Amino acid sequence: MLGARPADLSKSRTNPYLHRRRWLFANGMTRRLRLLALVFAGMLGSVARASDAHLPPIAQLTPSQTQPAGSAPPQTGTAEATSPPSVLDRRDRIYYPGDTERPKPLLKKLFLNIVLDQKDIFTSPFHINRENALEWLVPTAAVGAIIPADIHLANAFENSRGQVRWGGRISNVGAVYTLVPLVAGSYVYGAWRDNPKGREIGVLGTESLLDSLIVAGVLKEVFRRNRPDEKDPGDFWGGGTSFPSGHAIQLWAIASLLDHEYKHKKIVGITAYSLAGIVSASRIAAQKHFASDIVAGGAMGWFIGRYVYDTHMSHLAHKHATFLPMIVPRFDPVQRSYGLTLAFGQAAGR
Numbered sequence: 001m002l003g004a005r006p007a008d009l010s011k012s013r014t015n016p017y018l019h020r021r022r023w024l025f026a027n028g029m030t031r032r033l034r035l036l037a038l039v040f041a042g043m044l045g046s047v048a049r050a051s052d053a054h055l056p057p058i059a060q061l062t063p064s065q066t067q068p069a070g071s072a073p074p075q076t077g078t079a080e081a082t083s084p085p086s087v088l089d090r091r092d093r094i095y096y097p098g099d100t101e102r103p104k105p106l107l108k109k110l111f112l113n114i115v116l117d118q119k120d121i122f123t124s125p126f127h128i129n130r131e132n133a134l135e136w137l138v139p140t141a142a143v144g145a146i147i148p149a150d151i152h153l154a155n156a157f158e159n160s161r162g163q164v165r166w167g168g169r170i171s172n173v174g175a176v177y178t179l180v181p182l183v184a185g186s187y188v189y190g191a192w193r194d195n196p197k198g199r200e201i202g203v204l205g206t207e208s209l210l211d212s213l214i215v216a217g218v219l220k221e222v223f224r225r226n227r228p229d230e231k232d233p234g235d236f237w238g239g240g241t242s243f244p245s246g247h248a249i250q251l252w253a254i255a256s257l258l259d260h261e262y263k264h265k266k267i268v269g270i271t272a273y274s275l276a277g278i279v280s281a282s283r284i285a286a287q288k289h290f291a292s293d294i295v296a297g298g299a300m301g302w303f304i305g306r307y308v309y310d311t312h313m314s315h316l317a318h319k320h321a322t323f324l325p326m327i328v329p330r331f332d333p334v335q336r337s338y339g340l341t342l343a344f345g346q347a348a349g350r
Contacts, residue, residue, distance in 0.1 A: 106203065110203065110206065110207060110210075113207055113311075114207060114210050114211060114214075117207070117211050117307070117308065117311075118211065118214055118215075120307070121211065121215060121304070121307070122215075122218075135303070139295070139296070139299035142295055142299075143292050143295050143296045143299075146290075146291050146292040146295055147290075147292045149291070150234050150290035150291055150292050151233070151234055151290075153284075153290070153291045154228050154233075154284065154287070154290060154291075157284070157285060159287065163285050164285070164286050164287055166282075166285070167282045167283070167284070167285030167286030167287070167288075168282075168286040168288075170278065170279060170282035170285075170286075171247055171279055171282040171283050171286055171288070173251075173275070173279045174247035174248070174250060174251040174276075174279040174280070174283075175247065176209070176213070176250065179205075179209060179250055179251075179254060180206075180209065182205075182254075183201070183202050183205030183206050183209065183254070184202060184206075185202075186198050186199075186201045186202040186205060187199055187201075187202025187203060187206075188202070190202060197261070200261070200312075201257070201258070201261055204257055204261075204308050204309060204312055205254055205257060207308050208253040208254060208256075208257050208304055208305050208308045209250055209253065209254070211253070211304050211308065212246075212249045212250045212253045212300075212301055212304055213246070213250070215249065215300060215304065216244055216245075216246040216249045216250075216297065216300075217246075219243065219244055220241045220242075220243065220244070220246075223236050223237070223243045224236065224237045224238060224239055224240055224241070225237075225238065225240050225241075225242040225243035225293070226238040226239070226240035226242060227240050227241070227242040227287070227288055227289065228242075228287040228288070228289070228290060229287045229288070230242075234290060242288075242289055242290065242293050243290075243292070243293045243296065244293050244296040244297035244300060245280065245283055245288075245289045245293040245294050245296070245297035245298075246297065247279060247280065247283055247289075247297070248276075248280040248283065248289075248293070248294045248296075248297030248298045248301060249297035249298070249300050249301040249304070250301060251275070251276040251279055251280060251298075251301065252276050252280070252297070252298040252299075252300075252301030252302045252305065253301035253302070253304045253305040253308075254272070254276075254301075254305065255269075255272035255273050255275070255276040255301075255302070255305065256301065256302040256303075256304070256305025256306050256309075257305040257306075257308060257309055258272045258305075259272060259273065259305075260305065260306060260309040260310075261309065276298070276301075280294045280297070280298055281294070
């Protein structure tokens with residue numbers, strides 16, 4: 001109507017029937033478009049809420065299920081197109097894109113990974129088999145053999161004030177307030193210099209530390225062993241927090257992670273393990289732990305560092321894809337038809 005000539009305007013004014021038909025058609029189209037926009041906005045909102053709640057399943061694709069670039073999208077309306085592949089691993093539900101670049105998805109991924117880590121760690125004794133039996137038997141036997149000799153080994157030291165003081169100072173290297181800035185600094189350096197390895201060590205180092213703190217905290221409450229400088233030293237379930245050593249489990253977790261991250265640079269692993277060993281021994285000199293506390297914490301920390309690294313690498317080795325239900329509007333102005341189509345779109349991650 002805005003582009004009509006003056007003659008057309010005068011003609012429409014003198015023809016009320018033609019004017020009413022045009023008004024009804026425009027008004028009907030406006031109502032239809034408004035209804036379609038409301039329905040489409042509501043469906044998008046429901047999909048967004050489901051994505052935030054981690055409800056959309058993420059499937060691990062096989063080569064036969066992946067599509068090369070430029071190929072035609074899957075046809076909708078068939079059972080194959082509307083049925084995404086089954087989830088092979090719970091970690092595939094974790095938000096993967098930008099996992100070491102943006103803070104929000106990074107924290108979300110880190111929290112969910114720690115939850116799954118704790119489940120795997122505390123249920124691992126129920127999954128002992130022939131392949132991993134030695135990994136359990138050797139550390140357990142070593143700790144069991146050292147516990148009866150703990151008091152004798154502790155008394156073998158001079159246990160002077162100078163020894164205790166210096167042991168406490170050296171052991172501060174393995175404290176949380178020292179290790180957290182180190183792993184945080186690695187991430188900051190990686191983000192500043194665009195170094196993926198630095199970011200990865202920062203993220204996995206944080207995950208290893210948190211896993212270690214949780215495991216050590218739970219086991220300390222379970223065993224409640226008295227420290228060497230407490231009443232009834234060495235007694236289990238006496239109310240203490242000696243077993244296992246928190247410093248040892250944290251240090252050896254970071255050392256194990258660094259050793260696996262730089263497996264081709266042996267000097268990194270040697271340096272990390274040497275520092276972890278010195279700081280762990282200083283806890284005995286400071287009369288804060290027995291030898292068995294150190295051995296148990298060191299063994300647990302080493303396995304936690306390796307576990308975090310292996311889990312991370314195994315899920316970077318394959319692509320992840322999200323099958324999200326999408327509402328696609330269909331509108332054909334020529335045939336005056338409109339509608340909605342349910343389709344499952346593939347959003348690739350990593």
